Amino acid sequence: MQRTIRLRPWQKAALDQFVESAGPDFLAVATPGAGKTTFALTAARHQLAGSPGRLIVVAPTAHLKLQWARAASAFSLHLDPSWSAADGSLPRDMHGIVTSYQQVASSAPLLARLSRDAFIIFDELHHAADDRAWGAAIREAFSESSRRLALSGTPFRSDTRAIPFVAYRGDEAVPDYEYSYGDALADRRVVRPVYFPATNGQMEWSAPDGSLHSATFDDPLGAVRAGQRLRTALSLDGEWLPTVLRAAHARLTEVRREQPDAGGLVIATDQEHARGIAQLLHSRFGATARVVTSDDPQASAGIAAFAASSDPWLVAVRMVSEGVDIPRLRVGVYATTTSTELFFRQAVGRFVRWTRGVPRQRAWLFIPDDARLRLHAARVAEQRRHSLRRGDGVVNDAGDGDERELGTDDQMSLFAAISAVATDPTGLGDDEFLDDEDDVGADEFELTLAPLPPLAGVADVAAAVGEPVLTRREEKKQLRDATAKVARELARRAGLTHAQVNAELNRLSGVQRVSEATVAQLERRFAAADRWLAKT
Structure with missing residues (x-):
């Protein structure tokens, strides 16, 4: 199914520059609220359509890992925000993972294997300078990636800890594309004016x-x-x-x-x-x-x-x-x-x-x-x-x-x-404001997203871009929870241990490790449990 997305002018300009850029690294600095996530995921769709491979997003916090995975789902990109080194290889129905800078530091060798020829998105890359060990770990984990897109909400500098994959002029990071708060205000309908x-x-x-x-x-x-x-x-x-x-x-x-x-x-x-x-x-x-x-x-x-x-x-x-x-x-x-x-x-x-x-x-x-x-x-x-x-x-x-x-x-x-x-606050900003009752901003661009290579496991049915959706990880959790409920009842009725019930369900559905199972395998596992319960 052909899918389209509407891009703001800066997102379209940044995407064009990203596509035309010949180097493996691209740094986009855009003011908070401008839509960096949409730009980055559109770039990821373009990259994976032309060069199939894994997608890895590195985010600053656990909350943002889940936020990225949900946003990616709306682009038919399925990322696991709860991945850990103990999970082993990724299920075949996942495009990749969302990890954190802290996780990279502890799992760099494993990530280096996962990220070979992958497309990497660094969210708020300046966090790589938060800990002395993180920069070295990022270089170890992602040096063999096919391409790296770094995002930041504000220009940054690195006085003592240069961040990998970033070009510098003196101590200042040099962005490949920059969209400031002033630019966004001038475009109208992108960000709000903030008063202090x-x-x-x-x-x-x-x-x-x-x-x-x-x-x-x-x-x-x-x-x-x-x-x-x-x-x-x-x-x-x-x-x-x-x-x-x-x-x-x-x-x-x-x-x-x-x-x-x-x-x-x-x-x-x-x-x-x-x-x-x-x-x-x-x-x-x-x-x-x-x-x-x-x-x-x-x-x-x-x-x-x-x-x-x-x-x-x-x-x-x-x-x-x-x-x-x-x-x-x-x-x-x-x-x-x-x-x-x-x-x-x-x-x-x-x-x-x-x-x-x-x-x-x-x-x-x-x-x-x-x-x-x-x-x-x-x-x-x-x-x-x-x-x-x-x-x-x-x-x-x-x-x-x-x-x-x-x-x-x-x-x-x-x-x-x-x-x-x-004392009384000053600078309330009650008068310094242009009226904005209308809903008119800069023209948006409609872009047709190139189709992605198919993933194993399930048909890829997604919501329209921008709609809230479950991540594939959340969908799998629902299936595992539903199966676990049936398995508990099976164990009670059949007089078996939970381990025995789960082992038999894995055999019936062809699952080796539940953590590596696709949605289709988990659906078969739930169906097997349901049939078994009906006979018990």
Whole structure:
């Protein structure tokens, strides 16, 4: 069956450049929310149609592994997001796998065998520099691949750890195609304009050496004291954070009058901080908040549940800073001590995804009026103002600043916040906006996808591109669960062990290892169990 997909102009231009590129490596840098996944999977379809082979996606987090697999299913590309080295070879009805940078580091030799002549997609490739061993593992695992497509949501640099398969000019990575936030705003109907209400305040704290300090965000401080000031502002015991949460909740309440499912996100400093913020939202404003933290095995399910709901607030630490797709997010609070521009832009990216049919799609990220964060926000705002054809100039410029995580000196356990009082936020962005009631953006291009070589196991019936579908892994799990339920009843009726029942079902269906079985084999296995049960 012939299938088509509609591409935005930048996606079509990037795809054309990818197709024309002669080298094995291609780096595309595109602003969050622009549609990097659609571009990459369209490129994968093109590549596999012409050069049949495996497809391997490397993603930063477990949640994004599942997100990639589901997106790929809509392109009739079947990827296993739960693959591990213990699974052995891939089933014949799978195009490939989605793995993580951490898994690559521990399974590089096996991945090197799987990836020979494969097409590789690196999602947010700058994560390869997060750990010293990851870069070497990536090179070992994927050097023999036929082609590698790297994606990033923001330009990145590697001061000490060069990332494999990336071209550099000095320390700066050189993209083969770049599509900025400003470009996306200018195209209209791609991303939202984000505004940054910045809140000042008077903070008092006791430093680890016992000295007492008092400062506003306007007072010039060194990096260590600036970190202590920010940590004081974000303290659960002061009044700065509740004041900002009140303003953000009021803004979200207003937005929800026009978009009832609009959501808010608070990015917290750590797990205890996240839980405390959720309690503040409930006790002060009667607002319910879902908390997702990395120590919760159901965190990915919690994010997915929030994305599909109309709940008002999500509180998280780093889990939703990058790549997680929750288009209904309209209001955020930046309540973390992490100050790097890369992390800040990743956080901004959670709020920019434009949604068809929703008018006046502004978004707001409430930030401390810290010099570093103010500068990052000003750089984003400058792109926004230029694209919306307003005045020139960067406001609230704050100098270069230190790009490390704030408040990480060795004696932070001796640090104590004494008080924090907020002033009114500035820069709400109520007037600086061009009306967007119409639903007209840049023209899209319709592209016919080349047919893929057939896979073994089942007929390839897929939903239209963009529709939510089960991954093949999820389809198989449903079949295994259904068979297991019948097998338990068989064991009870026949007086056999579960191992004996499963061994017989494998024999009847021609399955050697359930983990390597195709959908067709699992369907035969379930049918065999059903027939056996009917005779028992």
